[in-house]
Amino acid sequence: MHPSISDEDFEAALDRAANLLRAAERVAVLTGAGVSAESGLATFRGAGGLWEGHRVEDVATPEAFARDPALVWRFYNARRAKLWTVRPNDGHAALARMEQRWGPDNFAVCTQNIDGLHRAAGSRTVHELHGNLARVRCTGCRRVEDRPGVDLPELPRCGACGELLRPDIVWFHEMLPADVWRDAGRAAGLCECFLVVGTTAVVYPAAGLIDTARAAGAGVIEVNIEPTAAAGRGAVRLRGPSGVLLPQLVERLLAGDEGG
Numbered sequence: 218m219h220p221s222i223s224d225e226d227f228e229a230a231l232d233r234a235a236n237l238l239r240a241a242e243r244v245a246v247l248t249g250a251g252v253s254a255e256s257g258l259a260t261f262r263g264a265g266g267l268w269e270g271h272r273v274e275d276v277a278t279p280e281a282f283a284r285d286p287a288l289v290w291r292f293y294n295a296r297r298a299k300l301w302t303v304r305p306n307d308g309h310a311a312l313a314r315m316e317q318r319w320g321p322d323n324f325a326v327c328t329q330n331i332d333g334l335h336r337a338a339g340s341r342t343v344h345e346l347h348g349n350l351a352r353v354r355c356t357g358c359r360r361v362e363d364r365p366g367v368d369l370p371e372l373p374r375c376g377a378c379g380e381l382l383r384p385d386i387v388w389f390h391e392m393l394p395a396d397v398w399r400d401a402g403r404a405a406g407l408c409e410c411f412l413v414v415g416t417t418a419v420v421y422p423a424a425g426l427i428d429t430a431r432a433a434g435a436g437v438i439e440v441n442i443e444p445t446a447a448a449g450r451g452a453v454r455l456r457g458p459s460g461v462l463l464p465q466l467v468e469r470l471l472a473g474d475e476g477g
């Protein structure tokens with residue numbers, strides 16, 4: 218059991234984090250499944266990384282899709298159906314509120330999540346590193362369509378060319394979209410403060426953004442219910458649920474703004 222953090226330690230950490238943010242001209246954020254946990258979406262580790270007994274890494278791959286597209290579509294249709302029932306939580310809203318303070322040119326959310334909840338909460342600069350589950354892409358003509366809120370058939374086909382559709386997301390062993398990756402790398406390399414929220418930071422290259430920010434001299438703040446090695450030495454660690462801590466951080470930040 219980790220020693221519990223005393224209240225004064227927490228208050229001091231919250232102050233340090235708010236001061237780091239206040240001093241930053243540009244801020245970037247890396248979020249993972251943990252930021253959507255309080256919206257009711259399972260994290261990868263939370264489910265033991267399993268879905269119906271399959272390891273996610275074994276289902277979320279192009280090889281799995283080639284071998285058994287119906288199984289992979291069952292996995293993603295189940296996640297799509299759940300997605301239409303959830304809403305952004307206070308953590309997503311707090312990040313959207315932060316963007317308002319810096320403006321969308323100086324505040325970027327780089328998310329590993331494919332749930333679209335940051336944009337739904339009002340964030341405008343969102344780099345979806347691993348794509349978006351509401352979109353499908355044709356394996357033939359590569360046409361991309363936004364298909365939110367609908368149940369897709371077990372093996373959905375393209376209306377234009379008849380080939381099989383796939384989720385428009387990045388599977389393991391696939392490259393990230395080059396333009397998104399470029400923009401995320403730029404945001405991490407230019408920021409003075411980098412927030413790491415709700416991620417085990419074991420998946421690359423996304424987790425590498427933390428190193429990019431640190432190498433550029435950014436101060437790192439980690440928000441997680443448990444400590445991870447991700448943020449590295451010197452990081453300010455806020456331990457607790459992001460849906461609670463991010464609003465507290467915004468409140469501390471804005472209170473200091475008013476105080477001048």
Ligand code: BV8
Pocket residue numbers: 248249250251252254255260261262263274277329330331347386387388389390391392393414415416417418419420421422423440441442443445457458459460
């Ligand atoms: C790539 C979309 C270049 C799919 C995802 C062999 C061959 C090829 C590549 C590799 C290889 N071996 C390793 C690799 C690299 C691989 C990788 O990193 N593997 C890992 C498993 C070791 N990466 C890739 O394959 C990437 N591509 O490398 O391409 C290439 C190409 C060809 C050949 C060589 C190289 C592509 C990776 C993208 C995979 N797609 N998502 C889908 O979602 O179904 S990744 C998926 O898993 C998620 O998007 C997310 O990124 C990841 C899970 O991580 P987290 O988000 O961190 O979630 P997790 O559950 O782990 O943690 C939750 C955290 O939240 C915890 O810390 C918890 O404490 C915290 N938490 C919980 N509740 C709360 C909370 N915190 C705050 N508040 C709360 N309430």
Ligand code: ZN
Pocket residue numbers: 355356357358359360375376377378379380
């Ligand atoms: Zn097509």
